[in-house]
Amino acid sequence: MAWAAVASLLATEEAKALGHTQVLWLDSVERRFIEEVGTMNVMLRIGDEIVTPPLSDSILPGVTRLTALALLREWGERVSEHPVDINDVIAGVESGAIQEIWGLGTAAVVSPIGSLTYRGRTLAIGDGKTGPTTPRLYRAITRLHTQPGPDPYGWRVDVH
Template structure:
């Protein structure tokens, strides 16, 4: 369904190349809808991108009722703009709403809004290879009150940002610090939701890692500080001999859509894939005896990010000679091809913006 549109009267210049920026530019328009208990979602509209008013005591500010999700739109080889796996992201955002006692969105309605919004700001979709239009969905509790309880009113937004590489290294291997001091999320908590609080919890360890010359943090489990969980804001995979290993999903690990895509492709290629726990001591031993040849992160922003070095308790180990491995490279090439190839993809994952 088409939603009412108020066009901006002050369009911004569209950058000719966003370079390696991520979130430095925002398009001219955004989609907004409101929720009121007893009324449901209403007042769907597209208008100029910009600030929204919020109550100082709203639950998003006071109690962290704030979630988001994001994926990308690509300018494909045949000139058509396509959204990559938006339905999987919509399913995930409703899992996040359930965990934080927020109202579910109606997936078909929001998908229609995404297509209309990206179509309106289609000139912002980058033309350069490796660049995309990031689609960010956000929901916040907006009711002003002081009791600790779920809000009764919410605002849901979609806004757009043309982006380059998430990491300055691009597809080159990154240096990672293993943290056994801080954790990203605890068992029984909200780690499987894409909640704003999970990202604020990660900031201190990330800043400490960067101060030591690392790109990101490898997170261990919150109970034993022993088993791999995530790397930075991504899921993690390893090639152990002839086996691909990734930690099993728990309530402290975000179920990544890129992870889901990679698992499908790896199994389709006939590789042995296991979703099982792997201890950091076993990882380090495997790097040293070269049974672990490749480690990589997977996420919407960076797609596939090879890990070239791990540092744990002051000692660094180089993974696979510090170079991108063949499985990592093949996976990166396959997923990025799915993003931009002409015609329909074989899995029905993409949605055209007409």
């Protein structure tokens, strides 16, 4: 366990030295399937579909992820959970098929990813601009956190 923590700190420091704020983690077996960004779940808009890696022993079932999946499906978005190969991500960003990538977590809620560096190459995602899904999700989730009155989904618990 201690070695994993040290390895994650090293990767994070290396990313920061390159001017990045987070690390996009790949699976530990094949080192090609994306898992999480920092300590957040990750989603990508690939064409007209939103994709997120499936839950596993190394991908946590985050509440924000579950909330986003429910909202996206309610909005009529095509959503799937399947492995995403980093090489397909690079090709998708280069071709323009991937216009948006974002992280989801309790602290950040929804955070856009503007660029990705892999094997020495840095690519802007969606020309480095935040796409439409990221802020829409952020607004919807934070509204659920703060809106007065009944919770239409039954997700909140009032604490007195």
